[in-house]
Amino acid sequence: MLYVGDPMRHLATAQFNLLSSAMDQMGSRAAPASPYTPEHAASAPTHSPYAQPSSTFDTMSPAPVIPSNTDYPGPHHFEVTFQQSSTAKSATWTYSPLLKKLYCQIAKTCPIQIKVSTPPPPGTAIRAMPVYKKAEHVTDIVKRCPNHELGRDFNEGQSAPASHLIRVEGNNLAQYVDDPVTGRQSVVVPYEPPQVGTEFTTILYNFMCNSSCVGGMNRRPILVIITLETRDGQVLGRRSFEGRICACPGRDRKADEDHYREQQALNESTTKNGAASKRAFKQSPPAIPALGTNVKKRRHGDEDMFYMHVRGRENFEILMKVKESLELMELVPQPLVDSYRQQQQQQLLQRPLRDAQQPRPQHAGQW
Template sequence: MINTGTSHEMEEEQDPATMTTSFSDLDLQLSQETMKQMWEELEKLSPNGSFTTVVDQTTMGRGGPEDEEFVECDKFVIDQHIYAQQVENVVSPNGVNPSTSVGTHTDFPNGIIHMDFPEISHLQPVFTQQEQFQQTRASCALPATDNWPGQYGFSVSFGPQEKPTKSTAWTYSEVKDKLYVNMGTACPVRFHTTHPTQRGTILRCMAVFTKPEYVTEVVKRCLNHSSPGDMTNENHPAPEHLIRCDSPQSHYLIDFNTGRHSVTVPFENPQAGMFYTTYLYKFMCLGSCVGGLNRRPIKIIFTLENEHGLCVGRRSLEVRICACPGRDRRIEEKHFEQQRDHSHKVLGKLLNVQLQRYVMN
C-alpha cells in the first residue's frame, strides 16, 4: 500500500504542462511522411532536383512557450554551391516571426512549418530562371583592386594585336597597363594559372570607378543604351550591365549589399597543349555617355573564386571604352612618356644640386 501510494504521488508530480517534448511528439513531427515532404521541398532548390553534399542535417523539435515550433535549417551544398543558410528561431504554428523569417511560409500537416527560400544569397541574379542561379559571397563596399596571383598563380594577358590604327577594335597598352576597346566589340582576354583549379571555380568580372569621389557608385550603362528599345538589349536579361561575356554559361548578378553589377562564368582549365583559357568580353557603353560613365575612369577586376565564393586570385586593369581605341592609346602613351621624361629631368636637377652642395662642403 505504501509503495502504491508513493507511485501515485510520483505520477501526480509529473505535470504534463511542465514536461519537455515527449518521444511521441517527436515521432509525430519527424515521421517518414513529414521528412519526405520536407526533402521534396528542399530538392526544388536544386536545378536537377538532387543534392550533391549534405553539410548538416535538418533538425526539428518543440521548445519555448506552449504551441510553438522550433525550426532549424542547416547548410546544404547543391551542385557545388551553397544554396541555403542557417535559419533558426521560434515560430508559431500560424505563421513565421516577421523579424526572423527569410521567406514565405505555408502550414504542413501536423503543425510543421514549411519554409521557402526565394532569396537565400547576398547576390540577386538578374535571371529569373531557378536553374541559372549562381550563389557567391557578397562583395565589399570598396572592392580590392591590387593584383594578387593567389594559390593558383592567376594572371591575365592579351594576344597579339594588329597595328594600333584608328580603326582597330581593341588594343592593350603594356606601358599604361590599360585596355582600349570599342563599344560592343568582343575582346579576347587570356587567363593563366600555374596550377589547375578545383572543380566549381568561377571567374568574376566587375567594373569600378577609380577616383575616390566615385568609387562607391555602381558602374552601369547610361539610360539611352540600357533602354528596352536599344537593339543591343534584345533578348538579353541584363540590359543595365556594362560588361558582358560571350559564354552560354554566363550569370549576371547584382550584389544585395552594394548594388554592384558583375558577370560570372565557370572557369575552365586550359585545354591540352594550351597555357591559357580565353573568354570574350564586351563593354556596352561609351566612356563619354552622360548618365553612365560620364568621362569617369574605370577599372575592371577579374577575380578567381572557389566554389564557396572566396577569392583565390585577382587581376585588375584600367579600361577606356571609346570610338577610336588606337588613337586614344597613342595620345595617352605619348602624354605618359612626356610626364615620365619631365619627372626624370626634375629628379636629375635635384640630384645635381645635392651633388654640388656635397662637393662644396
C-alpha cells in the same frame, strides 16, 4: 440511530463532483489534439528573449562593399593577359602594357586570356566586375547610361540585363549577377581548362557603354576586376586593369602613352636638375656671404614647389637658366643688387648723350 444530513451540503458536493467529471472529460478530449504532449515538449524550440526578429546581418552579402583591386595570383598563379595588339586607327581594341589599360570600342569583342599553373577545384568560376578607379567614385555602381540601357541597339534578343556594362559573348552558361546588398553588377562564367596544345583559356567580353556617356561613367575612369572563385565565392586569384571604352582605341592609347613618357622624362629631368643645383650650392666659393640681414627675405609661399610642362628641349634649357639665375640672385646681398641696378640706369641715361656728341658720318653725294 439514523442521522439526516444537511441538504445544502449534499447539493454542493454533487455539483463539485459533476464539475470535476466535466473537466476530466474535456482534458481527455483535448490532449490528443495538442502538439505539446510530453513527447513533443522535449523537442519544442526555445526562443531566446534576446533574439532579434529581423537582423541586417542575416542578409549580408559575402561580397565586400568595396571590392579589392590588388593583384593576387593565389595558389594557382592566376594570370590575365592580352594578345599583342597595335595602335592602328582601325583597331577595335588594344591593350597597353605600359599603362596596364584596355582600350576598346563599344559592343566590340575583347578577347581576354586566362592562365593558371595548376587546375582549380571543380566548380570554379571566373567573375568580371567593373568598379570606379578614383576614391571619390568607388562607392558608386558602374552601370550603363540611360540612353544605351533603354535604347534598342545592342539590347534586342540579348539575355543579359540591359543595365550591365560587361557582357560575355558566345557563352550560354554566363550568369549576370546583381548583388542584393551591395548592388554591384558582375558576370560569371564557369572556368574551362585550356584546350589541347594551348595554355590559355579565352573569354570574349563586350563593353556596352562609352566612358564619356553622360548619366553613366561620365568620363570617370574604371577598373575591371577579374577574379577566380570557388563555388561558394572564395577568391583563388585576382587581377585588375583599367578600361576605357572609346571611338578610337588606337589613337587614345598612343596619346596616353606619349603623355606618360613626357611626364616620366619631366620627372627625371627635375630630379637631376635638383641634384645638380644642390651640388652647385655646396661647391659655391666662400666669398659669397651667407644669408643674413642684408639678403632679401623670401615671401610667404616661396618655399612651395611648382611644376610646368615645356615643349622643346631648347625652351627647357632657357627656362632652366632663368631658374638658376633667380636662385643665385637670392644669395647676393640686397645692397649689391641695388648698386648694380643704379649702374645700369646710369649707363642707360648716358648712352643718349654719347650718341648725340658723336659726329654723324657723311654719306657720299652729300654737299
